[in-house]
Amino acid sequence: MKTALITGATSGIGLATAQTLADNNYALVLCGRNEEKLAELKEELSELVPVETLCFDVRDKEKVEEQINSLTEFPFNEINILINNAGNAHGLDPIDKGNLEDWDAMMDINVKGLLYVSHAIIPKMRERKNGHIINIGSTAGKEVYPNGNVYCGSKHAVDAITTGMRLDLNPYNIRVGAVNPGLVQTNFSEVRFKGDTERADKVYQGYMALQPQDVAEVILFAVTRPPHVNIADLTVMCTAQASSVVLKKD
Numbered sequence: 115m116k117t118a119l120i121t122g123a124t125s126g127i128g129l130a131t132a133q134t135l136a137d138n139n140y141a142l143v144l145c146g147r148n149e150e151k152l153a154e155l156k157e158e159l160s161e162l163v164p165v166e167t168l169c170f171d172v173r174d175k176e177k178v179e180e181q182i183n184s185l186t187e188f189p190f191n192e193i194n195i196l197i198n199n200a201g202n203a204h205g206l207d208p209i210d211k212g213n214l215e216d217w218d219a220m221m222d223i224n225v226k227g228l229l230y231v232s233h234a235i236i237p238k239m240r241e242r243k244n245g246h247i248i249n250i251g252s253t254a255g256k257e258v259y260p261n262g263n264v265y266c267g268s269k270h271a272v273d274a275i276t277t278g279m280r281l282d283l284n285p286y287n288i289r290v291g292a293v294n295p296g297l298v299q300t301n302f303s304e305v306r307f308k309g310d311t312e313r314a315d316k317v318y319q320g321y322m323a324l325q326p327q328d329v330a331e332v333i334l335f336a337v338t339r340p341p342h343v344n345i346a347d348l349t350v351m352c353t354a355q356a357s358s359v360v361l362k363k364d
């Protein structure tokens with residue numbers, strides 16, 4: 115049985131991935147900020163596989179390190195797969211009207227948080243000469259769209275960091291790849307628009323967006339490849355979406 119650690123596991127793509135990996139017999143370390151949701155998830159998925167939960171904010175580098183180092187019992191102390199999923203968009207404003215707190219949140223969570231978690235996990239993977247890291251990027255890491263400025267910048271950083279990790283960890287037999295989703299129907303837009311559900315709902319109206327489960331199945335495909343196969347970079351969009359700026363609505 116392999117062990118996967120998932121950040122941002124209590125909602126959206128992270129939650130669907132946790133459920134999918136549990137169905138496919140992976141032991142799980144589920145990380146998130148909401149203790150209550152983590153406990154519920156643990157209760158549910160423990161019926162299928164061994165589950166441990168860690169409650170931390172990826173922005174808090176000391177807590178990230180401390181929580182991950184607290185995993186001393188098998189199978190949780192041998193993370194085979196790291197899924198760096200935690201990430202958010204905050205605001206959708208032109209660069210001259212950007213909110214500094216939004217910028218901090220996106221850079222701190224999407225870029226630095228991913229680095230802190232990876233920093234805590236990589237040493238043991240390197241020691242065992244075995245591991246698989248999947249960074250959840252975005253189509254926003256491939257193309258920049260109007261008002262996406264800093265969010266797109268944070269996801270372009272994930273794209274570059276994924277390549278950098280793959281290069282540097284290559285001598286240690288650690289696979290590194292990215293899964294880059296386009297529009298996925300989650301609470302993503304609700305967070306981006308700070309709880310304005312009407313505006314958030316409009317993002318997904320008039321077409322069929324990707325569902326979290328669609329992305330979870332792509333992640334499952336990536337982690338179930340034989341050891342000599344690494345899905346380095348995979349972009350997935352709904353059929354209605356041709357690019358970050360071209361979307362066919364009814």
Ligand code: 8X3
Binds near residue numbers: 253254297298
């Ligand atoms: C999510 C895709 O197009 O909303 O990262 O930026 S998009």
